[in-house]
Ligand code: C2O
Ligand code: CU
């Protein structure tokens with residue numbers, strides 16, 4: 263059992279909570295070997311025999327806004343009332359709707375104008391996670407849209423096809439705003455994706471899936487609030503919501519189906535499998551296609567990550583995608599005892615739907631960087647509990663300064679480093695105490711080593727978010743766009759509670 267280190271740096275309240283949790287753990291451990299053995303057996307039968315009732319709600323598909331349709335795209339950021347359970351309304355936030363937002367399709371080589379109109383009664387920012395655009399269009403913490411104001415973005419798309427997303431990035435409020443429902447997908451197309459013989463009918467056989475966990479009390483969403491302990495561990499809730507739908511089903515053609523998965527959770531990792539134990543193919547990472555499809559039978563997706571997978575329904579059998587909830591603290595014995603499977607999507611074969619597209623043999627032509635071309639090596643140590651500059655306040659309830667990178671909590675007035683456009687860099691990243699999904703703005707990288715190991719074949723693609731732990735993760739990257747000190751790029755942990763509490767830094771690219 264890993265314990266949170268450096269308790270002396272935490273407020274008294276956290277110590278009490280943590281101690282009672284530890285007592286609870288010991289209490290369980292002390293219940294005896296017989297009980298533990300029984301639990302393990304239960305767990306096996308639980309996982310292999312979990313049966314789900316037929317899903318009751320048709321999967322919501324976010325509306326598609328295609329930038330080639332001529333009109334400029336206008337998005338209202340608004341408060342809403344969303345119906346998660348029939349007849350019960352929850353207070354939420356959304357883009358042009360009550361929860362989440364439209365999928366926006368853009369094309370490489372074209373500039374898309376999008377106006378975000380802030381109808382909330384508070385300021386926010388809208389960041390394009392995964393986009394390679396100049397800092398002024400990045401929507402970082404400096405690019406504030408005040409209540410009643412709007413901002414027109416000009417997104418000049420220079421990157422290859424892939425699935426990115428947009429979400430607020432207001433300093434200290436990202437977790438709350440995303441949790442309320444503010445997230446949407448960007449789909450980028452290019453010559454390669456348009457000519458590939460893949461399923462590409464949006465919402466039919468090319469299906470966006472935004473995965474989030476939320477708490478419901480009598481059918482009403484629990485609005486965002488966190489205890490100091492939840493800031494430490496990241497907010498982990500117990501009901502799975504997919505595209506704002508609970509317990510979702512979807513009709514699919516008797517052929518190939520492509521799923522664009524986005525982990526939009528505040529902190530949870532999801533381990534995805536098919537209920538028949540069968541394999542599926544991963545075809546894309548965060549920033550584009552893999553060179554070839556990689557067959558896998560389970561896929562762990564960290565907060566902020568996207569993956570595209572292909573599932574074959576030509577056998578005519580219905581299948582269910584499952585998610586095991588995982589804590590960032592990992593799969594240690596106790597947590598794994600309580601791992602539970604959730605239904606992401608019940609997929610029902612409907613022979614009325616004509617199958618189209620297939621699984622290509624080749625998808626991409628990724629040219630690896632040459633390590634000998636590296637001009638700068640940077641180190642990033644994600645820290646909990648021991649950070650904070652000398653002299654920064656550290657009152658007992660001020661968790662902010664306990665979260666840091668390289669000993670420094672996020673400070674909007676301080677530029678942590680300067681990168682040079684076009685220069686190859688090696689970033690070496692590690693994180694304390696638990697897994698952290700590390701992300702940086704403005705580019706995609708290739709993984710050289712992940713937590714000390716060679717990256718798995720299904721991770722050898724363009725990425726902007728990577729799961730790091732105490733081992734060293736090395737990534738190679740360069741920037742094709744610029745960001746000045748007025749609107750710098752961020753790097754941070756994508757556990758949103760950690761990000762808001764200061765596990766973030768900023769840099770320019772000139
Ligand atoms: Cu998805 Cu800086 O964020
Ligand atoms: Cu981002």
Ligand code: CU
Pocket residue numbers: 644697698699755756757760761765
């Ligand atoms: Cu973290």
